[in-house]
Each structure stands twice: as C-alpha cells, then as structure tokens.
Amino acid sequence: MAQRKTTEETTDQSYWSEYTNLQFIKHQLLKKYLDAWFPILSKFNGQVSYVESHAGRGKHIRGEPGSPIVALKSLLDHHYRDEILKNSSVGFYFIEKYSDSVKDLKDEIANLGELPKNVSYSIIQEDHEKVFQDICDRLDESPGAQLTPSFIFYDPYSFLMPVDKMTRLLQKSKCEILINFMWRYLNLAINNEQPGQVERLNSMFGDESWKNLRDVPKESRCDATLLLLKEKFKADHMWSVKMYDKKNVLKYVLVHFSNHPTAFNKMKDAAWSLAEHGDFRFWQSDDPNQETLLVAKPNLKPLHDAVLKKYGANQVHLHDTYEVVDLSPFRKPHYHSLLRELYKSKNLILHDQDKLVFSKNPLISFV
Ligand SMILES: C[S@@+](CC[C@H](N)C(=O)[O-])C[C@H]1O[C@@H](n2cnc3c(N)ncnc32)[C@H](O)[C@@H]1O
Structure with missing residues (x-):
C-alpha cells in the first residue's frame, strides 16, 4: 500500500480538516460547469466520461462534500437527468493513490444510494500519472483511436504531470481539462531551483523554458506561466480564475484548457456565476495587462x-x-x-x- 510521506501527510490532514472559501469556489465552479456540460455533451455522444486525477476522500472532516460527490450530484440532481441518460451513459473515474482515502470515498459514494441505469463509477487506486500514461500508451498503440468525450479535473497538491501527457489528452477531440493549482507553491519552485524540483519542472513544461519565467515581473508571472502552459498543451482556449486571500496574495488558480468555443463560453458563464462569492479575477490571454474583476457589477x-x-x-x-x-x-x-x-x-x-x-x-x- 502506498504510504504518504510526512510532509504530504500534514498537507493532507490540513486540507481535509478545513473548508475554505477557496475550496468552496473550486467546487462551485466545477458544479456550475458540469450542470451545463452534461446536457450538451450527452446530446451528441452516446458515452461521456468524467475523470478525476486526485479524487480524495469524498468528504471534509466538517462534512462538506468533496469533488467526486459534487460531480456525481451535479448529474444525479440535474433537472434534465432523465433526458441526459435516455440516450447516453456517463462513466465517472476517480483516481486516488492512497487506500485510506479510497475507502472513505467508497463509503461516501455508497451513501448516495443506487445509481441510475447508465451511470457508472470506478475508483482507481493508483498514482494518477501511471493511469494517464496507460491511457496515452493505449492511444499510441492504435493511431486514430479517440477517447470518449471527457472532462478531466486535475487537482494535485503540487506539480502538474508531464506536459506530453496533458497535450496527448487534450489533442483528443472533446477532451478538456480543469486544473486547480497552488500558485505560491509553483512560484517558489520556479524561483528557488531546489534539487528534485528542477526535474519536476522540466517534465511539467517539457523543457527548460520555465526558467525564463524568473525574468517576468512578479505581478505578471502567473499570467506568463499560464500562457506558457497553453502553448505547451496546444490548447485553443484557456480560461482562468485567480483566487486571492484577504491580504490580496494570489493563492490558487483554476484554469480550464479546451479546444472548443462552446466549452470556453460555458466555463466563462460558470465563472461569472461565482461573482457574488468573493474577489476573483479573470485574465484574458490576449491581453495580459487587463484583468477583470468577477463582481456582480463589473466595469464594462x-x-x-x-x-x-x-x-x-x-x-x-x-x-x-x-x-x-x-x-x-x-x-x-x-x-x-x-x-x-x-x-x-x-x-x-x-x-x-x-x-x-x-x-x-x-x-x-x-x-
Ligand atoms: C487536493 S486533494 C483532492 C481534493 C478533491 N479533488 C476535492 O476537491 O474534494 C488531493 C488528493 O490527491 C491524493 N493524491 C496525492 N498524490 C496522488 C497521486 N500521485 N495520484 C493520485 N492521487 C494522489 C491525495 O491522497 C489527496 O486525497
């Protein structure tokens, strides 16, 4: 059984013992987007998949649901659930490396009761990178093979998986990725060049281009990083929501990569629906100097x-x-x-x- 290292154990404990506004917003964005995604995709496709790279326990210690439950409930409680499931099936794939979290997650999903016909789920106890590597290998073995239209939610504690896998997945039609990452963590790694992290950054970006980010002024470095990832992933569209703490320090970035304008516009709608919940900013990739505040009455x-x-x-x-x-x-x-x-x-x-x-x-x- 995989064991967490001490630092990871501490991060994990503190993650599940709280439910911050930032965690709430992450789940709200996911829910609002999936509310729109399920009916659109299922209309044109027999089978669709929701995939989570870091599924977690399914419930915070105080009782708030984790992302797998948020995603499942978005479909189960959907106003058009029966219509969505009439001609299509939805598979949920939850990847989680650690057995204690897998057990908790199984219990939480069981608490939802019997799932309707055409809805299935599978919890994969494995390192997410290995799972995605296997998927990429299978795609490589049969050129021309397609994935079922998939929404991938990628929610790590630290670095992103290597760029080649992200790119392979995104190049498949109707595959999109929502990533949640801690900007502070990544920024520190970019600045400090600690041994071990250099290798991770090289594989995350596919080369040493990330080193140029050190020359970008502090206030625009996150935007430059997102642009670099968009370029590396060869994604047509990117939408990001940045979340700041009370001291106006950038903490988390939720960033969506897709190759379809509808996906981009639906993510935009989902993000604006969060305007009442706090101080978020949107940054438009074409114009890095112009951040937009996601507030109820924005400056037009x-x-x-x-x-x-x-x-x-x-x-x-x-x-x-x-x-x-x-x-x-x-x-x-x-x-x-x-x-x-x-x-x-x-x-x-x-x-x-x-x-x-x-x-x-x-x-x-x-x-
Ligand atoms: C940020 S939490 C996930 C939170 C969850 N997505 C949610 O919003 O409710 C990260 C999770 O990833 C798991 N994890 C850590 N390393 C992993 C890996 N290499 N592959 C898959 N899961 C991993 C941890 O056990 C932890 O439960």
Missing part, C-alpha cells in the same frame, strides 16, 4: 473600448459584434447592458430600426 469600459477599436464609427449589424464579446472576459448580458447605456446616452445609433431590440439584429454604429 474594456468591452466598450474593444468594440470602438474594432468598428470605430462604421455601421455594423449588432449580431456581428458578438465576436468581440466572445473574445473578451465578458458575457452577452454584460454587452447588452452596455448597449442599453450607450443607446440611452446617444452613443449608439440605430440605422434601420426605431427601438433597440437585440433579437432584431439592428444596423448600429458607435459614436
């Missing part, structure tokens, strides 16, 4: 600037301008409220209609 000036920059005073159909919104951290409802304000203040002109009705796709120009 960057969105206004973006449409002005793109269209100037030219006439354009409103629906065509949505492409700017898609590339921004903002959602369509934000854009609509900006347009209403601009119309009221006569900074938006309608050319072929009398009233601002979004669904009628008016010809507009900005002043």
Whole structure:
C-alpha cells in the first residue's frame, strides 16, 4: 500500500480538516460547469466520461462534500437527468493513490444510494500519472483511436504531470481539462531551483523554458506561466480564475484548457456565476495587462473600448459584434447592458430600426 510521506501527510490532514472559501469556489465552479456540460455533451455522444486525477476522500472532516460527490450530484440532481441518460451513459473515474482515502470515498459514494441505469463509477487506486500514461500508451498503440468525450479535473497538491501527457489528452477531440493549482507553491519552485524540483519542472513544461519565467515581473508571472502552459498543451482556449486571500496574495488558480468555443463560453458563464462569492479575477490571454474583476457589477469600459477599436464609427449589424464579446472576459448580458447605456446616452445609433431590440439584429454604429 502506498504510504504518504510526512510532509504530504500534514498537507493532507490540513486540507481535509478545513473548508475554505477557496475550496468552496473550486467546487462551485466545477458544479456550475458540469450542470451545463452534461446536457450538451450527452446530446451528441452516446458515452461521456468524467475523470478525476486526485479524487480524495469524498468528504471534509466538517462534512462538506468533496469533488467526486459534487460531480456525481451535479448529474444525479440535474433537472434534465432523465433526458441526459435516455440516450447516453456517463462513466465517472476517480483516481486516488492512497487506500485510506479510497475507502472513505467508497463509503461516501455508497451513501448516495443506487445509481441510475447508465451511470457508472470506478475508483482507481493508483498514482494518477501511471493511469494517464496507460491511457496515452493505449492511444499510441492504435493511431486514430479517440477517447470518449471527457472532462478531466486535475487537482494535485503540487506539480502538474508531464506536459506530453496533458497535450496527448487534450489533442483528443472533446477532451478538456480543469486544473486547480497552488500558485505560491509553483512560484517558489520556479524561483528557488531546489534539487528534485528542477526535474519536476522540466517534465511539467517539457523543457527548460520555465526558467525564463524568473525574468517576468512578479505581478505578471502567473499570467506568463499560464500562457506558457497553453502553448505547451496546444490548447485553443484557456480560461482562468485567480483566487486571492484577504491580504490580496494570489493563492490558487483554476484554469480550464479546451479546444472548443462552446466549452470556453460555458466555463466563462460558470465563472461569472461565482461573482457574488468573493474577489476573483479573470485574465484574458490576449491581453495580459487587463484583468477583470468577477463582481456582480463589473466595469464594462474594456468591452466598450474593444468594440470602438474594432468598428470605430462604421455601421455594423449588432449580431456581428458578438465576436468581440466572445473574445473578451465578458458575457452577452454584460454587452447588452452596455448597449442599453450607450443607446440611452446617444452613443449608439440605430440605422434601420426605431427601438433597440437585440433579437432584431439592428444596423448600429458607435459614436
Ligand atoms: C487536493 S486533494 C483532492 C481534493 C478533491 N479533488 C476535492 O476537491 O474534494 C488531493 C488528493 O490527491 C491524493 N493524491 C496525492 N498524490 C496522488 C497521486 N500521485 N495520484 C493520485 N492521487 C494522489 C491525495 O491522497 C489527496 O486525497
């Protein structure tokens, strides 16, 4: 049986003995996203998989559910559960290295009662890297093989697994990865070059390119790290939510990599739904200098600037301008409220209609 090292034991104990706002947010983001993911994916695919790399115990000491239960309950309590499961099956795969956690997790899942037909789960007691290596080996053995559409939640205490495995998985169609990592831990490793960690960083990034991150100023180093990972993973889309503590120190980063615009937009929606729960920031990969606060009433000036920059005073159909919104951290409802304000203040002109009705796709120009 795998035994935890002393430092890992301490980290594990303290992780499960508390339930911080950051842990709550991680679970909320997962839940909100899966609420949208299950119906979309199951509509087009017979089989979908939810995979967790570091499943954990299934319950915190104070009683709050861990991520495997959050994920299972997102499906079991889903408003459209029967429709989702009518033509598709959902497999949950929970990887956990340590037998004590595996036992606790089994008990917690059993407490959910009998699972509906077409829902299955499996707890894999193994090192996650070995499991993902086996998957990659099997994919290599049969070129052209595809994974079932999969959502991978990757939630380690320390480093990420080697870049080649992440890239292999992400290149499979409809596979996406949500990663939760401790920025402080990674940043310290990048700074200090301790023996043992250099090797881990080399394999996490695939080469020594991470060393250049040391020259990036402190305040933008996390963004530069995310960009480097996006490039290494060859992911088309990335969305990140950064979580700060009360002293405004960046603690955790939740980052989603995918190759599909729908996945990106759904993750964006899920993140905005957290706005009421605290001080989070979104960073848009195209514009590292512009962080957006995820708050109930965000400052929409960057969105206004973006449409002005793109269209100037030219006439354009409103629906065509949505492409700017898609590339921004903002959602369509934000854009609509900006347009209403601009119309009221006569900074938006309608050319072929009398009233601002979004669904009628008016010809507009900005002043
Ligand atoms: C951050 S906790 C997981 C929390 C869980 N995802 C949640 O949100 O409820 C990390 C877990 O990973 C497990 N673990 C540590 N090293 C592992 C490895 N190499 N492979 C798989 N699991 C591992 C630990 O036992 C611990 O339960």
